[in-house]
Amino acid sequence: MDAEAAILIKEGLKLIGAGLAMIGAVGAGAGIGIVASGAVQAMGRNPDATGTIQTNMILGIAFAESIGIFCLVVALLILFVF
Secondary structure, eight states: OOHHHHHHHHHHHHHHHHHHHTHHHHHHHHHHHHHHHHHHHHHHHOGGGHHHHHHHHHHHHHHHHHHHHHHHHHHHHHHHTO
16 A cells, blocks of 8 residues: 555545544534423423522533534544644
8 A cells, every 4th residue: 555545545534533523513513403302392381480490401402412512623623633
């Protein structure tokens, strides 16, 4: 195997690794949808607790979104640093 082929293989593996790192973003998106859906249903059933439910919903969405951002950062590191 010559040097050019080795470079092409390395670049291809970097792309595969970045794609695999972004799989976690699917889970983050699903988590945000589930949290928002549950919060809307809870607010519909008990409008008096809307403030508490909304605060907890925002906190849950922030945690789920941080996982998605972490996946993006790892994918970008794989692509541009290594």
